[in-house]
Amino acid sequence: MEGTTATLASELDGLLAMARELEARVDGDQGAPGAARELCAELAASVDRAVRLAGSGGNAGGRACVNGRLRSGRNAAAVRAQVRVASMHDLGPLDDGLSWRKYGQKDILGATYPRAYFRCTHRHSQGCQATKQVQRAHADPLLFDVVYHGAHTCAQAAAALAGPEHQPPAAFGLEQQQQSSPPAAPQGIQWPAEPMTPPSFPSSPAGCYTPASSWCQLTGGYGYAAGGGLGADMEFDELFWNTPGFFEPEVQNL
DNA sequence: TCGATTTGACCAAA
DNA sequence: TTTGGTCAAATCGA
Numbered sequence: 377m378e379g380t381t382a383t384l385a386s387e388l389d390g391l392l393a394m395a396r397e398l399e400a401r402v403d404g405d406q407g408a409p410g411a412a413r414e415l416c417a418e419l420a421a422s423v424d425r426a427v428r429l430a431g432s433g434g435n436a437g438g439r440a441c442v443n444g445r446l447r448s449g450r451n452a453a454a455v456r457a458q459v460r461v462a463s464m465h466d467l468g469p470l471d472d473g474l475s476w477r478k479y480g481q482k483d484i485l486g487a488t489y490p491r492a493y494f495r496c497t498h499r500h501s502q503g504c505q506a507t508k509q510v511q512r513a514h515a516d517p518l519l520f521d522v523v524y525h526g527a528h529t530c531a532q533a534a535a536a537l538a539g540p541e542h543q544p545p546a547a548f549g550l551e552q553q554q555q556s557s558p559p560a561a562p563q564g565i566q567w568p569a570e571p572m573t574p575p576s577f578p579s580s581p582a583g584c585y586t587p588a589s590s591w592c593q594l595t596g597g598y599g600y601a602a603g604g605g606l607g608a609d610m611e612f613d614e615l616f617w618n619t620p621g622f623f624e625p626e627v628q629n630l
Numbered sequence: 631t632c633g634a635t636t637t638g639a640c641c642a643a644a
Numbered sequence: 645t646t647t648g649g650t651c652a653a654a655t656c657g658a
Binding site for chain 3: 479480482484485491493495507509
């Protein structure tokens with residue numbers, strides 16, 4: 377039974393990926409009629425629900441897991457999140473209450489867009505080892521793969537997580553995030569419409585927030601999404617849905 | 631002036 | 645040798 381469910385979920389994952397890609401393409405096509413866009417959005421939402429239902433067998437209310445373990449020996453465990461913005465206009469600074477400092481950017485083999493590397497601003501002052509990698513998905517410019525490594529141990533993270541709007545996962549400094557109306561961010565990063573420019577992602581979400589047209593998903597698994605990093609398209613195929621508070625600190629078995 | 635970003639170089643793992 | 649991750653100098657903006 378479990379195998380059937382897993383297969384179903386896997387199939388739905390594929391459908392979901394296609395639905396999202398279609399939605400993204402229609403979104404990007406100014407000539408597309410509104411009805412088509414609406415239909416795409418409904419399609420994606422419907423598949424979303426189906427996936428949740430399929431996965432609810434093992435996880436009531438949604439599939440969630442974080443035991444992310446990366447293939448590469450350099451990175452043992454990580455939390456993977458996919459962040460989607462509603463439109464290019466939403467590519468504003470994504471502030472999760474934490475301070476991230478970009479320290480590098482790299483073109484990844486097989487990926488359309490470069491990967492950006494961030495670490496906690498308080499790395500040196502407080503020894504906070506949290507880092508994250510952000511990469512725009514190949515098939516969907518509005519979708520970003522965010523992989524978190526290490527735990528936030530800085531005072532700012534503790535304060536942020538203590539706030540009412542911020543539920544766990546403390547270990548990774550993941551919080552809920554409102555994509556559509558980003559609050560003032562420490563660093564004002566503008567998200568260019570030009571896809572080749574990598575995302576400066578000062579702070580990004582992972583605790584999934586799901587406004588009407590924005591979503592993100594957490595995926596525990598093989599973080600290296602060679603070939604563009606569209607999570608739903610990846611071999612491990614394991615999508616983990618938003619379950620605020622689900623994260624467990626011990627996930628960080630690096 | 632200080633802090634953040636950019637970007638080429640360097641290093642380690644596969 | 646290739647590739648991913650990080651470092652650090654140069655640059656930019658508040």
